[in-house]
Amino acid sequence: MGITAQCTDxxxxxxxxxxxxxxxxxxxxxxxxxxxxxRFNELKRHLGISQRMLSRTLRELERDGLVNRTxxxxxxxxxxxxxxxxxxxxxxxxxxxxxxxxxxxxxIDKAREAFDEMNEVKEGV
Amino acid sequence: MGITAQCTDxxxxxxxxxxxxxxxxxxxxxxxxxxxxxRFNELKRHLGISQRMLSRTLRELERDGLVNRTxxxxxxxxxxxxxxxxxxxxxxxxxxxxxxxxxxxxxIDKAREAFDEMNEVKEGV
DNA sequence: CGGTATCCGAACCGATACTG
DNA sequence: CAGTATCGGTTCGGATACCG
Numbered sequence: 001m002g003i004t005a006q007c008t009d010x011x012x013x014x015x016x017x018x019x020x021x022x023x024x025x026x027x028x029x030x031x032x033x034x035x036x037x038x039r040f041n042e043l044k045r046h047l048g049i050s051q052r053m054l055s056r057t058l059r060e061l062e063r064d065g066l067v068n069r070t071x072x073x074x075x076x077x078x079x080x081x082x083x084x085x086x087x088x089x090x091x092x093x094x095x096x097x098x099x100x101x102x103x104x105x106x107x108i109d110k111a112r113e114a115f116d117e118m119n120e121v122k123e124g125v
Numbered sequence: 126m127g128i129t130a131q132c133t134d135x136x137x138x139x140x141x142x143x144x145x146x147x148x149x150x151x152x153x154x155x156x157x158x159x160x161x162x163x164r165f166n167e168l169k170r171h172l173g174i175s176q177r178m179l180s181r182t183l184r185e186l187e188r189d190g191l192v193n194r195t196x197x198x199x200x201x202x203x204x205x206x207x208x209x210x211x212x213x214x215x216x217x218x219x220x221x222x223x224x225x226x227x228x229x230x231x232x233i234d235k236a237r238e239a240f241d242e243m244n245e246v247k248e249g250v
Numbered sequence: 251c252g253g254t255a256t257c258c259g260a261a262c263c264g265a266t267a268c269t270g
Numbered sequence: 271c272a273g274t275a276t277c278g279g280t281t282c283g284g285a286t287a288c289c290g
Contacts, residue, residue: 164271164272165271165272165273166271166272169272176272176273176274177273177274177275179273180272180273180274196272199271200271201271201272202271202272202273203271203272204271204272204273
């Protein structure tokens, strides 16, 4: 074995990222964690997301057990979304990520600038 | 204001995910954190990634300042990759994510099963 | 209001072939 | 060995139109 062995954590982290790691899922979870409960169009306006993507994202999050969907049979209909306990438990790892981002994104931006400048020089632009 | 206000953390987390949140970036970082230094084809074999994607992923990670690229001008060429200090600092938030995954993926799987079963019943399959 | 259905361009990603 | 170039299939994601 050695390098060719699959690292066990890799698959797990990949799994979690493929489920809740996309742009809209994360933003929905953060929004719900901040406001507690939001209606469909409140989320839509808040995130600037298209109806189609919000619908898809919410259904996946509900399917994964991270989001509650409560529908009131009124006219016009009213649907509220909130985090499940599982959804809430995801907030902490997400917060860690956010803290790292706040702290290190400037460094990334600087690294990018330096890298791009290097390559422009190399290619004689 | 209120709900229509953009949550400041949202954009930051979105930014970090759009940079290092994709499948292969994360797996490369984990691999390098485990083995310290790896050559191109070692990473390729280890991750089961295509040459094209590994090349692109490594270039982005190098550009973002998370990965060091060291090239030896030999024949055949030898290129080694390792984490920068910035790359190492990303390991901890990643580990949090991994721990959450290990702990909660079974719950997600169960939630999915339940959800799918519900819908099959509803649609009379 | 809270969706679904359809269309369409853009991006992703693997497979393959080629290069220094 | 370490890439780049090209191609084709899949997914992403917004715009629009329509429905209960």
